[in-house]
Amino acid sequence: MLSTLQWYIFREMGKTFLLTSIALTTVLGFGGGVMNLVEVDRVSPGQLLGLALIVLPVAGTLTLPVAALYSATVTYGRMSADNEFLACRASGINLGRLFAAPMVISVLSGAGTFYFVNYMIPGLIHDLNTFARAGVQQYVEQQIRSPERLTMPGGRFRLYADAPSHLADDRQTLVLGGVAVLEVGEREWRSVGAAERIELRFEDANTERPVLAGEVFGLTYFNREKGQWIREVGRQSIGRNEIPLTIRPRVKWLTLTKLMEYGANPAEWPRVREIIDNGRTEWACQRFHEAVYDEFVGNHSVVLPAADAVVTIQAAEVRRDMERDGRVLFFDVTATEARGGASRRIHGREAQFHAARRDDGAIVQGELVITGDVEVTYPDSSIQPARGGRERLSGFALPVSIPAADGSTDSGFLEEEVPAEKLPTVAAIQHKARQERDLFVRQVTAEFHSRLAFSASALALVLLGAALGVLLRGANVLVAFGISFVPAMMVTVMNIMGRQLAEKADTGTVGLLVLWGAIGAVVVADGWLIARVIRR
Structure with missing residues (x-):
């Protein structure tokens, strides 16, 4: 009999949970909640569809805890309003066992949230970078056709051109004809001119962002400062420019696997790696100078x-x-x-x-x-x-x-004591590398605990919603759902606050206590409310 009752509750909660998840995911994905996180302008309908297919699964990550909380509150509120708990108690059934279904739903929701936060959202960032790199040519073409036209990175030059085309034997090169060029300063324009054509190349460089370079042919322009027309002979090069379409790597966008790998070897984190490489280069240059000087003094x-x-x-x-x-x-x-x-x-x-x-x-x-x-x-x-x-x-x-x-070596550069009075530049870079490494280690620790606590909070919050649904039954179910959002918001705010404190050198332990203390408070509230439900 108990198993039949458990299955009945689980089925009702499961239906509500599934329908709520689908509704919230659709609204959040297509309504702009997650889409606004993506800083890509002027996408085509095809690109928008591809973007939606990337974003929708991630929207589910944010809706699972809310859907589980809502399903528990509504299901147990309806059962309490229909006096089903009184019937179970009159039959001698332990009411504590009736909370097994929300525990199962909350565990599944927490596990799904933990997986999505650790793999689905970082996968979104990777897919967005791939999406941006694949569509960089189309992005540039759309910029040229737009009223604002194409502005080169840095904002100094703006290009106006006829419909772009491609070279017959090179699809990576975009040809612009009928070109007008405007150079602007901080407050006013500096020069204006025209060119026969511009060839833009999209380089597949090993950089975080797509790279745009090219040449200008037959450039003639008016220099406002000199007050004269200037004609450039031959072709002029356009330096390599990174197009700011992709999202730079951050700790919060790492998968759990990468988080653990970088945590074990923080020197491999790109920011730390860049500083170490600069320091090693500076150290090698200093030793090169010293070797040349010593040889001259001796010989x-x-x-x-x-x-x-x-x-x-x-x-x-x-x-x-x-x-x-x-x-x-x-x-x-x-x-x-x-x-x-x-x-x-x-x-x-x-x-x-x-x-x-x-x-x-x-x-x-x-x-x-x-x-x-x-x-x-x-x-x-x-x-x-x-x-x-x-x-x-x-x-x-x-x-x-x-x-x-x-x-x-990395360990040698980070751990070797560099004499600051002899090598001040190297010592400063080494100090900066150590600070960046220690900060990254704290960020990894804070991020892992934040993800784990956010996922684990689903168990405490869903049980809280179920208990409030029983106590505030009937027409007050939505009130119970709203009340349960207060501790949910508290847990979220404390999670963010605790993570920020954990990233600081002097408040690391305090941050972790704040992060987990909020969940502990909700667990205590769960125990008190469930005990009260059982007594009633």
């Missing part, structure tokens, strides 16, 4: 090998500029470059040796810039000497011994 000259040449540097005086990353300064310097059996000699008043990461970000290379009455002679040739104000020699490879240093 009164320094030999720098390049890809296809060897440069020997001699100078009357040498010192390091510790205020500018420790670069080496030479005075009354002579650099002899030997290349393929031939040589040339470059003399100048001063020179500086500076190491930096190459433009493509691949490796660190050294560069020697000679300035001040520069004279270039060719001892092994009849070429006449040349004079100038500046000569640049580059491509000097990082010594093999430097990457093997402790600072070349």
